[in-house]
Amino acid sequence: MHARRIGAVAATAVALVAARDLVQKRHALLRNFPVIGHARYLLETIGPELRQYIVTSNEEERPFSRDQRSWIYASAKAQNNYSGFGTEIDVEHVQGHAYLKQRTFAGAMPDAHDPLVPLPSAKVLGGPRGRVKAFRPASVVNISAMSFGSLSGAAITALNQGAALAGTMHNTGEGGLSSYHRSGGDLVLQIGTAYFGCRNEDGSFDLGRLKEVVASAPVRAIEIKLSQGAKPGLGGMLPAAKVTPEIAGIRGITAGKDCASPSRHTAFGDVDSMLDFVELLAAETGLPVGVKSAVGDLGFWQELGTLMAPGDRGVDFVTVDGGEGGTGAAPRIFADSVALPFRMGFSRVYGTFAELGLTDDLTFIGSGKLGLPENAAVAFALGADMVNVAREAMLSIGCIQSQKCHTDRCPTGIATQNPWLARGVDPASKSTRAAVYLRTLRRELMKVSSAVGVAHPGLITPNDVEIMNGDYEARTLAGVYGYKDGWGELGPHLAEEITALVTAERR
Template identity: 70%
Template structure:
């Protein structure tokens, strides 16, 4: 957790924004002991000293599932070393799997421990391949009462500059197939209204995001598109410390290209435009919010002369993909509330229902 996220948080009236989901990966950066093992005490300190609103256990990510990570020693500055809890100037290797659990049962035990000790919602993030894991997880949640609060499905088209091309191109399911299979697994057991679903994998493009909401996403994560907005040109030099636009380098000269005063405006403009486009499509579909677009409003084109309804493509039942009736009513009430004189409109947080 960098100092920038903590700054001003301890004052009586914290500054707005900067609310975070703290992602716990296999190397337990930020919440590890001197031997690299998970430290519950360190996690408590992080949660207490920063605006953390949820914990996300990263099982895998779309661009490189089942692979660990390597941060070359040349890029491990003193600041990064302190933030991650590692040695400066040394290669930093992330394992390919977690050491705190080994199956669905022990995963849920750990989830319940983290929730009890921090008081925060706890979820998981994963790419999707073999569905055995998801079936076992859903069965245990249904039968034992333990469970995750949210599930983030990362599509295989998600990008990173730190993965072998065979993994980037061919390993793990694309978002639509992966998410639909996971959602269906939970829905068949009556759990889909008890879990918040998030999606990732080129969902910062409005047409992809609309499909994600129709399939049952409550939120979409945006990475690649936001990076492009602040200057990334996909030079594929992330690992060399020579990123020409300053986005992925610790070289001070090159990093000057990442001017916060300019790039923050560009990032904000991108988010506003994405929200606007999503709202316009929702209006065209006759609903008040993108999360209310049903699968029967979306058709998947097969060339220029054929199409298939989204629900039929993924084997959805009519009621799947939408919020519950109570949630739909609350969304409509929020989105149609009158704006007080001199006030501001309710936030059209179209990244979530």
């Protein structure tokens, strides 16, 4: 009898915990896996003790280490994201590690610890080419391209609402502009090789449909996707199981059938015709228009710079994606070994335009694990004007790096179309976390800038960073990537403009 009572009490307790887990909205994992999901948090709590003896150090895991994920989680929850007792990095021996050089004396700097200090905005997008709807982005950090289809509707809603709360932009990805993207955040509309949402029945580009989509939502810019870091030169595939009637309607495709994105565009076939296409979109919509690409053969970039030099045609921005792989599911060979890593690829693209004196005429956007302060600071030092974050934004709304993105079985409901799993994402609470993370990253960049002695991340130069290149040896970022004097720096008029803007915002 006594054992039965204990069993009944235990069963009641488990039932109560399960009921609470199912109705709470804070943790997606617990909504989808009540009771047993607590094991994950228990293991996370005792993780340091386990790792000390049988697993990995805080810095060993990839693609994001435990320290990196912990920083993002704490930042998104507005918790203490500091660490104590020193670094775990072998500082004098880790090849490729970046060190920013602080200055002892500097001019009047914003108080980076003051919560009322304005966060950094970017240089005018589309201004140099005189686009009708040129504008100054309010944030140097924005949400990168992740399509509805690859991510659930709840995840897209959370990210878009988070972008609105944080004052950042949200890239739609190539999957079209869904209802979930219409949750208040400003948008960058991405056009991929399949022209989803702006295509004819045969898959060709339809300008009229594009204009309708642009007019129906707060689209601030258009990005033509040439390739992405996850699978450059390959195109994409959305399996039939993910092609729901809703997705099919948004993309203009057939429900329940595999949906392939070609590896190349059909609306243009070379750099010359691509620039004609860019100017057509800009003229018809008034919006800034740019391209996104991973970096392989430099011939494309050299020809693009050469054709832009006369000034009559050109892109307004280039988004350079690192070849390390990203949110897109991809064959291992593409994630591991196709296209250059971000720093190498970006520096070569930047240098191509710098040789022609064009760097102030367009906006450089970096993408590829740049949602961490140290990586973002290096990107700005190399010449980036803005950075886009993808996986880090996913982590901020509950991703646990289970690496199930390609299976449609994401346990936290983010990278899936499974309704039961997707219900785990509560957009209201997760949007707040995304917004807090985005603001925290921007504030961290202001702290780093202040330490370096400049008022804005865009004013960090490649000589302000040193890279370990062997035991006890380091070289400046400029030296590592062959930058000439002045490369990676804003022109005098832009530097004065952005400094004056920061000063004005502080008043």
